[in-house]
Amino acid sequence: MESFILTPSRRVRRTPFSDRVEQSGLKAYTVYNHMLLPTLFELTEADYHHLKRHVQVWDVGCERQVEVRGREATRLLQMLTPRDLRPMLPGRCYYTPMVDETGGMLNDPVTVKLAEDRYWVSIADSDLLLWIKGLAYGFRLEVDITEPDVWPLAVQGPRAETLMERVFGPAVREIRFFRFSRLPFNGQELVVARSGYSKQGGFEIYVDSAEVAEPLWDALMQQGRDLEVRAGCPNLIERIEGQLLSYGNDMTRENTPHECGLGRFCDTLTAIGCAGRDALLRVAVDGPIRQIRSLAIDGAPVPPCLDPWPVYAPGSTTRVGEVTSAAWSPDFDTNVAIGMVQLSHWTGGTQVEVETPDGGRMATVRSAAFI
């Protein structure tokens, strides 16, 4: 497949880390929330091996924050998601499927509760701000909704904790998964959460001042030299292995959270006030008729998945699903994939046929991610 240049413009916003990223051997970008997201430094496979062994610093400044604050902030947040937010305390991060009034996925952000009346919604690639503002206006809610300049920087990989402790001190080790602390750096307090878009462990630092960005990047690189730290980015192979979903790739507004395997983050019966609750009540009880699954696709490395690949019952023309992300995995020595598979074929071990641009391939539906 041919490669094309990405034309730079103001509309495709840079982050305060972009200069450092480009000085670190960047080769490719994508655009995410109208912003640059690095996608490749060395080779996808080399980036992958490095991520699984060492530690990487990721410019995920494109994870824009929608800040909701005010007396009715919690009420508004509960309108957005079928996850019950009543147990959520300040200091917690919740993975929150967000749905429209039909139960269709609008985004799958991590919501950060900064205070009883103040949240950051750390969004995937859709202008969720507009939906939130629309609801707030329609329901005349006493809230203020903004897009503050906060640029998350992720530190991911098995050596992430060691590196983070050197830069932020031993308090880093006390942060539990999906919790955050405010830790000092260069005289500023930064929100540091144990989270991130990999299965290798790590942290996300919510950098809310452009002045801190390069000093923080440089400190991580200098302190991590012996840990073989380098610039990195979300890795296609690693995220597919771990079944980390990508909004716009593996799910769209067409899908309910239950179809996306996110039923465990939905408390539809008790999430009273959620705009999509009526639409989701039946699927919450009966379950969905198709669901996200990991698949292993036989044969040589597949090309990139740019349009959904149809999935058929073997030797038949009955369509039973589609593959939406796929890549060759060196560690599992097979093509790993994520797709939506119908109830009739979603049991682990079921054989299906995937129509790739290179022709039909046999594939096996898995009961779990590649771990």
Add this chain to the structure above:
Amino acid sequence: MESFILTPSRRVRRTPFSDRVEQSGLKAYTVYNHMLLPTLFELTEADYHHLKRHVQVWDVGCERQVEVRGREATRLLQMLTPRDLRPMLPGRCYYTPMVDETGGMLNDPVTVKLAEDRYWVSIADSDLLLWIKGLAYGFRLEVDITEPDVWPLAVQGPRAETLMERVFGPAVREIRFFRFSRLPFNGQELVVARSGYSKQGGFEIYVDSAEVAEPLWDALMQQGRDLEVRAGCPNLIERIEGQLLSYGNDMTRENTPHECGLGRFCDTLTAIGCAGRDALLRVAVDGPIRQIRSLAIDGAPVPPCLDPWPVYAPGSTTRVGEVTSAAWSPDFDTNVAIGMVQLSHWTGGTQVEVETPDGGRMATVRSAAFI
């Protein structure tokens, strides 16, 4: 400046024209509405000269449509824009600034009125669908809001009418500016409007069936061979000369339509029901304190404008505006630019100083576009 590859993925959607575009010598893309938008074929200057002399076919499939239909469709549309929609008849296209409850620009689409109760909103680069859905849900409006698969194809340039007549027949000549007709092609009826994102004249064809896409592309290329037709795309130089604004580049949610020079499309006093009306009433009467202007920047060709360039009063540190788009114009033999300039300096002929990445440059504010 270095160039980086755009990583392909399903999330960055292809259009039914993408294969043809890539076969036509495409060199670069941008991402617009989560979709590929071609940006370069030969060289920006060569593409520019060709556009101004001949005719080009543009894949603007990324101009997604938000379809609003139902009994309260017109009421909802009027909530979105300060333009008075009461005179709008079916068959008309209106350029419609769309604002939030603070009067901030959310998008600047062309709205197409298909029928009394059915509209297509042909959007610029923001998920306006989410705002529209939020309002409809909040106000319990009897409307259906969808994103139909409609991929506009633009035919632009001084020879556009000649080419379009060959493909769609003489009825093309009857279409007035910002009107549309339904014209047959390959047994289907397509909405054909006299509109487009250039000042060279032309049409936009709202292709609502993927099957028609390549036959239509091929017909335009074959019928236009002696007209020197070729694949093209919105051209940075030409659009700056003509002061065609780009949402996300020249304006954001920070700006009112009046600041964007779009006051002539606002009827704030009579646009009763517009969500931003209260916020805009004062500015509609008093006028804005800064406004979009064309500027001519002295000296050698400037680099691309990736972040707003500050504009100062000459020899002073008083900031009086910013430049958001700039390019070298061969026809005007100067750097042409678009920026926001304060009231004190926006009179045509005023000298200002622009801080470019290459250093300060003298520039002249113009009273009109480069035409």
